[in-house]
Amino acid sequence: MSVLDRRSLLAGAAATGLAAGSDLLGFAKAWAQSAEWKPEPGASLSLLRWKRFVPAEDEAFMRLVDAFTKATGVKVTVTNESFDDIQPKASVAANTGQGPDMVWGLFSFPALFPDKCLPLEDVADSLGKKYGPWFPSAEAYGKVKGKWIAIPVAFNGGYPNYRISAMKKAGFDKFPTDTAGFLELCRGLKKNNTPAGFALGHATGDGNTWCHWALWSHGGNLVDANEKIVINSPETAKALEYVKSLYETFVPGTVSWNDSSNNKAFLAGDLYLTNNGISIYAAAKKDNPKLAEDMDHAVWPIGPVGKPTEFQLAFPILAFKYSKAPNACKAFIAFMMEAANYNPWLEAAQGYLCEPLSNYPKNPIWTSDPKNAVFAEAGRRSLAAGGLAPVSERIAAVLADFVIVDMFASHCTGREDVKGAIKNAERAATRIFRNT
Amino acid sequence: MAHTALTQPAPAAIPTRSAWQRVRASRGWAGFWFMLPTALILGLFLAYPLLKGIWLSFTNARIGREGVFVGLENYEWLWDDDVFWLSVFNTCLYTAVASVVKFGVGLYLALLLNKNMPFKSIIRSIVLIPFVVPTVLSAIAFWWIFDSQFSIISWSLRHLGVINGNIDFLGEPAMARACVIFANIWRGVPFIAITLLAGLQTVSPSLYEAATLDGASNWQIFSRITLPLLTPIIAVVMTFSVLFTFTDFQLIWAMTRGGPVNATHLMATLSYQRGILSGTLGEGAAIATAMVPFLLAAIGISWFGLQRRAWQSGGNDR
Numbered sequence: 001m002s003v004l005d006r007r008s009l010l011a012g013a014a015a016t017g018l019a020a021g022s023d024l025l026g027f028a029k030a031w032a033q034s035a036e037w038k039p040e041p042g043a044s045l046s047l048l049r050w051k052r053f054v055p056a057e058d059e060a061f062m063r064l065v066d067a068f069t070k071a072t073g074v075k076v077t078v079t080n081e082s083f084d085d086i087q088p089k090a091s092v093a094a095n096t097g098q099g100p101d102m103v104w105g106l107f108s109f110p111a112l113f114p115d116k117c118l119p120l121e122d123v124a125d126s127l128g129k130k131y132g133p134w135f136p137s138a139e140a141y142g143k144v145k146g147k148w149i150a151i152p153v154a155f156n157g158g159y160p161n162y163r164i165s166a167m168k169k170a171g172f173d174k175f176p177t178d179t180a181g182f183l184e185l186c187r188g189l190k191k192n193n194t195p196a197g198f199a200l201g202h203a204t205g206d207g208n209t210w211c212h213w214a215l216w217s218h219g220g221n222l223v224d225a226n227e228k229i230v231i232n233s234p235e236t237a238k239a240l241e242y243v244k245s246l247y248e249t250f251v252p253g254t255v256s257w258n259d260s261s262n263n264k265a266f267l268a269g270d271l272y273l274t275n276n277g278i279s280i281y282a283a284a285k286k287d288n289p290k291l292a293e294d295m296d297h298a299v300w301p302i303g304p305v306g307k308p309t310e311f312q313l314a315f316p317i318l319a320f321k322y323s324k325a326p327n328a329c330k331a332f333i334a335f336m337m338e339a340a341n342y343n344p345w346l347e348a349a350q351g352y353l354c355e356p357l358s359n360y361p362k363n364p365i366w367t368s369d370p371k372n373a374v375f376a377e378a379g380r381r382s383l384a385a386g387g388l389a390p391v392s393e394r395i396a397a398v399l400a401d402f403v404i405v406d407m408f409a410s411h412c413t414g415r416e417d418v419k420g421a422i423k424n425a426e427r428a429a430t431r432i433f434r435n436t
Numbered sequence: 437m438a439h440t441a442l443t444q445p446a447p448a449a450i451p452t453r454s455a456w457q458r459v460r461a462s463r464g465w466a467g468f469w470f471m472l473p474t475a476l477i478l479g480l481f482l483a484y485p486l487l488k489g490i491w492l493s494f495t496n497a498r499i500g501r502e503g504v505f506v507g508l509e510n511y512e513w514l515w516d517d518d519v520f521w522l523s524v525f526n527t528c529l530y531t532a533v534a535s536v537v538k539f540g541v542g543l544y545l546a547l548l549l550n551k552n553m554p555f556k557s558i559i560r561s562i563v564l565i566p567f568v569v570p571t572v573l574s575a576i577a578f579w580w581i582f583d584s585q586f587s588i589i590s591w592s593l594r595h596l597g598v599i600n601g602n603i604d605f606l607g608e609p610a611m612a613r614a615c616v617i618f619a620n621i622w623r624g625v626p627f628i629a630i631t632l633l634a635g636l637q638t639v640s641p642s643l644y645e646a647a648t649l650d651g652a653s654n655w656q657i658f659s660r661i662t663l664p665l666l667t668p669i670i671a672v673v674m675t676f677s678v679l680f681t682f683t684d685f686q687l688i689w690a691m692t693r694g695g696p697v698n699a700t701h702l703m704a705t706l707s708y709q710r711g712i713l714s715g716t717l718g719e720g721a722a723i724a725t726a727m728v729p730f731l732l733a734a735i736g737i738s739w740f741g742l743q744r745r746a747w748q749s750g751g752n753d754r
Contacts, residue, residue, distance in 0.1 A: 088712045094500035095717075112715040113500025201607075202693040253584020255696040256606035265585045393498060397714035409697045415609075424518065431513055432714070 024063060027340045028071035035331055036126060043325035044075040045332060048089060049104040050315065051080040053279045053352055060348030064341050074328045083204055083259065087112070087400065093320065101323035102332070106204065108141060108385045108396040110150035110318040117149035118319040123330050124148040127337050131357040138356035140384030140391050141314045150316035151333050154346070154353035156277045157312055157378030158209045159297045166194040166272040175298035179217055182301040183245055189272055190249035196273035197250045197265065199257035200409040205313050206259050207405040210275045212311035214246075215239045215404055216387055217303025222398060222429055223389045229429045231407075236425075237418045238304070240411045247412035255409055267291070277313070278351040278375050297374045299381065312382035315353070351375045394432050403428045492721035499715040510722035519698050520723065523706040524730075529613065530702060531682045531734065534620045538677060539670075541621065542628025547662075549629065550636045560630070567626035575690030578619040582606050582691070606692055609699035616700050619687050624680070628673055635669035636662065674738040682731055703727045 047065075052058035058080075065076045079100070081089060086105035093099025094113035103109075110117050124142060128134055134142070138152040162175060170188025172181075186196045199206040215221070219235035247254070251271055253261075265271035266280050267288065274280075284292035300310045319329035335341060339361055346353055347365045351372040355363070356379050366376035386395040398404070407425035410416040416424060459465045493510055497503030514520045549560055566574065581588055582605035590602040606612045639662060647657050685704040688694060694701035694709065701709075703723055711720015 088708075091499040091712055091715060112498070116500045201695045251585070252602060252604045253607045255608075256584055256604070256612065256692065258693065261584070268585065270585050393715055397716060400713040400715070401709065406697055409695075413609075413697055415697055427517075428519075431517070431719075432716070434513075 024067040024341070024344075025070055027338075028067035028335070031335060031338060031340075032071040032331075035334065036122070037327045037331035037334060039072050039074045039328035039331050040325045043328040044077070045102065045323075045325060045328055046077045046079070046100040047102045047104060047332075048079050048081060048086065048093075048100040050086055050106060051082050053277070054282055054349050057345065057349035057352060060345040061336075064336055064345055067341075068332055068335050072328070072331065074325070074332070076332060090318075097320075097322045099320070101325065102317055102319045102329055104153065104315060104317040107208075107314055107399055108316075108391040110141075110316055111144050111391050111396045112393045114144040114147075114149050114393070116321055118321050118323065118326050118329060120148045120151055120319070120330065120333070123151055123334050126334060127151070127357065131337075131339065131355075131359050133359075134357055135379045135382075137312075137314065137382045137384040138379060140386070141316050144390075144392060150318040151337065152314050152316045152356040153333075153337065154315045154349075155312050155356060155379040155382060156205075156315065156353055157351075157375035158205060158275050158277055159299060159374050159378075161266060161274055161276045161280050161295060161297055163194065163272040163291075164294050164296055166192065169194070175296070176301055177299075179242065179301050179303040183242065183249075186246055186249040186273065194272040195249060195251040196246075197254045197257070197262060197271050198246070198275055199259070199262060200247070200255045200405065200412060201257045201261070202402050202405065203257055203259045203261070204399075205277075206257070206262060206275055207402065208399055209311045209313065211243070211404045211408050212383075212385075212387070213300050213309055214243050214303075214408065216309035216311070216383065217301070217305060218242060219303075219305045221387045222404065222425070223386070223433065225388045225390075227389050227392075227394070227433055229426060229433060231426050231429060232422050236422055240408065240418050240421055243408045244412050255413055278372065281371060282350050282352070296371050299374055299377060308381045309383060310378070310381045311385070312378040314356075314382070314384070354378045397432045398429065401428060401432065403432070489721045490725050492718055493725040495718045497717040497721075499712070499717055503718050506718070510719050511726070513719070514722055514726065519701065520706065520726075522698055523694075523701045523703050523723070524726075526613065526700060527682060527702045527704075527727075527730070530617055530620065530684070531678060534617050534624065534681050535674065535678050537617075537621050538624045538628050538681075539674060541625050542673075543632055543670075545625065545629035546632035546636055547658075549633050560633070563629055564626045566623050567630075569623075571623065571686040572690050574623055575619065575687045578615070578622075578687075579606075579691045582615045607696050609696060612692055612696055612700050616688055616691055619691065620681060620684060623687070624677060627680075628677060631673045632666060632669060635666050639665050671739055675735055678734045678738050679731065682734055683727070703730075 049061075062078065065078060069075055083106050086103065087109045089099070090103040090105055090109055091112060093103070094116040097116075120142070124134070134152070138155070141152045142148050142150050160175065166189055167175065167185065169192050170185055172185050172188070176182045176185050189196050198210045200211075201207060215236065218239035220231065220233055220239045221235075222229065222231045224230050251265065262271060262274040262276055263280050263283070266274055266276070267283060269291070278297070281292060281295060281297070284295060300308065302308060317333055319326065319333065323329050336345075342355070343361060343363050346355065346363050349365075351365050351369075352375075354366075354376050358380070363376075366373055385391050385399055389395060403425050406428075407421045410424060411418060411421040453461070492503070494505055494507060495503030496506045496509070545563060549556070549563065553559070580586065584602060584604050584607055587602060587605060589605075590599070593599045594602070604611065605615050643661050643665075644657060647661055652660070683704050684702060685708065688700055688702055688705050689708070692700045694705045698706075703726065707720045707723035707727075709720075710723060711717050714720075
């Protein structure tokens with residue numbers, strides 16, 4: 001809940017100023033004077049972050065960084081790497097005790113080395129009191145064993161992107177809300193030669209998210225809340241059969257897709273339904289308005305379990321214990337999450353990112369275009385990486401090893417029957433969760 | 437005599453040298469000093485990482501956390517791991533097929549380029565292009581060429597009316613393996629061709645002249661003169677080629693990430709995925725260490741199989 005205190009008023013005032021004249025620097029200076037965390041004298045920071053997907057987001061973020069530097073005197077060097085390269089670089093930094101002060105990456109990567117992360121209890125509490133509560137999935141990504149080791153900065157909603165005309169031609173006026181209807185839609189699309197396609201390759205974002213949705217929506221889970229392996233279940237078998245039926249309707253080649261493959265195919269007019277962030281729509285609005293007009297987004301259909309089982313991309317930021325400027329790290333993280341900074345930056349992201357806290361001021365990006373609205377729900381609706389289990393280094397390993405994606409892919413391609421696919425996933429999970 | 441001996445002046449004392457002076461003057465020590473920097477560099481950057489890797493493979497180390505000794509546990513898990521054995525099979529297949537084809541094509545190209553032809557220098561430079569292009573760039577180019585939706589090959593064949601739909605190059609296991617092997621061959625041929633060409637140019641033309649005067653056929657000239665004299669170079673170049681191919685990482689990672697469903701995972705890529713991406717350093721190290729015997733065997737075959745000096749100098753093979 002929002003608390004009306006001096007800082008809130010200050011932030012509110014600054015936010016108004018921002019809206020009127022983008023006085024980011026003015027806000028930053030005011031914030032720096034009253035900030036809980038005073039950067040160490042002469043501190044400088046380095047931040048490794050995921051590479052932009054929406055250029056305007058990156059520009060807005062760098063303005064925010066610049067304002068922080070001018071207000072606090074702390075120079076922040078930002079380097080960008082693609083999604084897949086963040087985790088290995090962060091891992092090496094954690095292992096060697098050298099590298100960037102902060103890393104902003106994907107999913108549960110801080111859980112790979114929780115002992116190396118600077119505790120961020122105070123930052124999380126402060127933000128939670130001001131704009132919270134945190135969404136449950138955000139809390140799951142930020143905490144390991146009950147301790148905040150990272151701040152979940154944002155979620156990226158990965159939702160079904162579809163062509164309206166193709167959906168209507170397949171006999172649906174509205175996007176189906178259950179898994180049975182979803183399969184029927186895919187079959188209709190295939191019949192009309194306007195196929196769907198979802199990544200079954202080692203696509204960190206797109207592959208992991210939709211495969212976990214498919215598993216969870218049928219009640220399957222890799223492990224339970226106590227990390228007992230429960231993948232070998234009738235629910236998993238049903239999920240496998242369901243995904244195989246879906247796969248039969250897909251455009252060929254999805255087994256080799258990475259995270260960018262569906263974007264290209266959709267924009268090229270070869271694909272009519274896929275899962276993605278808002279980046280396809282943003283690119284279409286810029287370069288192909290006709291296609292943008294004909295496309296829309298929907299929440300993930302609900303499966304036999306009867307409740308949303310979405311798995312969205314989370315972007316947590318961590319600071320390493322080895323940083324010589326822990327206070328500056330905390331100050332920077334808190335600063336970027338201040339509504340006066342956060343909202344304009346989120347707006348610049350054009351819906352690619354959404355908030356992890358439930359009481360940020362409503363961002364106009366979600367209402368300026370009805371086709372954006374669904375992406376605002378990502379943080380609220382998403383489950384965390386472990387499903388029933390808490391996020392941990394083992395859960396992070398499950399994602400990195402594509403255990404669930406490979407389980408579905410091996411069955412869809414005919415390499416394994418249902419039992420074989422489950423057995424392989426079970427064995428991979430046993431290997432990862434073994435007590436060593 | 438004793439008297440005489442006693443009265444003779446004592447011989448001049450042999451100048452004693454300090455240990456440091458002896459070390460400075462010794463040729464053996466000089467060799468040691470000259471070798472020391474190299475030994476230190478090799479020890480620091482080669483032996484230490486290798487030994488550390490082997491040690492890690494016996495621990496349960498994770499990223500950011502020291503492990504404890506777990507004996508052969510990582511190897512026991514690998515022994516029963518289908519994905520690991522698939523990666524072993526893929527690595528052996530990849531290395532064997534790519535190396536044989538690269539050698540065949542490379543030797544053919546070298547023989548061709550050794551002949552007098554117009555624009556010889558330009559053609560030799562062009563042949564080197566695949567080797568000069570950064571691996572990741574060429575891998576990305578191949579990824580596009582073999583893309584499931586936008587492949588230029590599929591596009592061309594569709595427009596020629598040969599096929600109706602796109603070819604799923606990287607989505608079907610056998611096809612994906614063929615594609616990554618092809619990319620490796622494309623990239624590796626210039627190294628072999630140019631190295632063998634250098635070897636060919638060391639063969640004295642007088643040997644060819646003499647053979648021609650004796651009425652030797654082209655095949656006889658090749659098999660009795662060219663090949664034996666080229667064998668030491670072939671041994672070296674194939675050893676390097678096998679090593680590079682066996683430990684290939686970039687091509688696979690950029691093109692398939694080990695997919696589809698691990699069908700193109702090599703031991704190197706699986707080691708990276710398990711050790712770095714999944715954070716299980718011990719297991720990743722075990723996979724990397726498991727490559728060593730294969731590498732030693734591969735080196736042994738290409739080195740001892742081809743390094744037959746007795747035969748080259750007219751003696752009998754041993």
